[in-house]
Amino acid sequence: GTEWSAINQATFLAGNLAEPSNLTVSELMYNPPGPSENLEFIELVNLSGTETIELGGSAFSTGIQFSFPINTLLPPGARLLLVSDEEAFASRYGEGLPVVGQYDGLLDNGGEQIVILDAAGNVILDFTYDDGRQWPAGADGGGRSLVNRGPDMNDALSWRDSDLLMGSPGERDNSEFSGIPSADDDGDGIQALLEYATGGNELSPDSIWASPSISQSSDGHLEILMNVNMRASDIDLTLEKTLDLQSWEPLSGFKRIAIERDPSQGSARVIYRATSPTTQGASTQFLRLRASRR
Ligand SMILES: [Ca+2]
Ligand SMILES: [Ca+2]
Ligand SMILES: [Ca+2]
Ligand SMILES: [Ca+2]
Incomplete structure (x- = not known):
């Protein structure tokens, strides 16, 4: 007689799979107000402008537990939601939102590591949110x-409180910035992209926003303060220094000590402090703020 092997079952994932370059967590309700945690949610977004991605087979492995069913397709730019309690979520936010499912476990109110792995066990996303100093207080x-407003999701500056x-x-x-980056329609000498990045207004002259200010603390440490438009997730703002006004390099020797958030304006003042006191007779340095699109 003829012997047949057992049927092998294989699942084939088609199309573009979720990977670090195309998937991120865009919003996290980890500590809803009140004693109940049943209004937690996680929002994921497809970062690709052109490709639908397949999340099937990928899973949250740390923090909460959820496995995406095969054929979980996310169109370009689209968002999906995972919630702690589908019923409670629908009664608060209404039906019709892109809820894919309910996860097991809860998002820790004190912050925790979140990991998403693909079907082969490769890391798609791995970050740790926090509720501590420098992190958005309203979300706690x-x-x-x-x-989420920035690519380094372990960094408090990459997160802000929701407007709503x-x-x-x-x-x-x-x-997202729209317009001509180098325009200066209000004639205040600050280019439109820099105004946008620092929370200035390109329709009215305002010079204080765009330039970082420098002061010296009572114990002789330089402090630098810069303004950030926290709603701008498309801009990198970097501080640079030079000795000769020709070759600029990233500022070093400073540590960020505070993020003073103003959620009503969607802005923050970010303060850096020199790690060592200013020395007598040090050569003159110059500082600039650089805004570039991601
Ligand atoms: Ca959202
Ligand atoms: Ca929670
Ligand atoms: Ca201007
Ligand atoms: Ca202006």
Whole structure:
């Protein structure tokens, strides 16, 4: 007689799979107000402008547990939601939002590591959010969510409080610069992109926003303060220094000591402090703020 092997079952994932370059967490409600945690949610976004991605087979492996079913397709720029309690979520936010499912476990109110792996076990996303110093206070039980605004998701400066109370699940949260970067329509000498990046207004002259200010603390440490438009997730703002006004390099020897957030304006003042006191007779250095599009 003929012997047949057992049927092998294989699952084939088609199309573009989720990977670090095309998937991120855009919003996190880890500590909804009140004692109940049943209004937690995580919003994911497809960062690709052109490709639909397949999340099937990928899974949250740390923090919370959730495995994406095969054929979880996310169109370019689209968002999806995972929630702690589908029923509670629908009664607060309504039906019709792109909820893919309910996860096991809860998002730690004190912050924790979140990891998403693909079907082969490769890391798609690995970051740790926090509720501590420099992190958005409104999202820590104050009725706001954590909104992602930057690529380094372990960094407090890459997150802000949501503009809306209870966040905006399924909706876009950040702004994008539109216009001519080098324009200066209000004639205040500050280019439009820099005004946008620092929370200035390109429709009215305002010189204070765009330039970092420098002061010296009572114990002789230089402090640098810069303004940031926290809604701008499309801009890198970097401080650079030079001795000769010709070759600029990233500022070094400073540590960020505070992020003073103003959620009503969507802005923050970020303060850096020199790690060592100013020395007598040091050569003159110059500082500039550089805004570039990601
Ligand atoms: Ca929680
Ligand atoms: Ca959102
Ligand atoms: Ca201007
Ligand atoms: Ca202006």
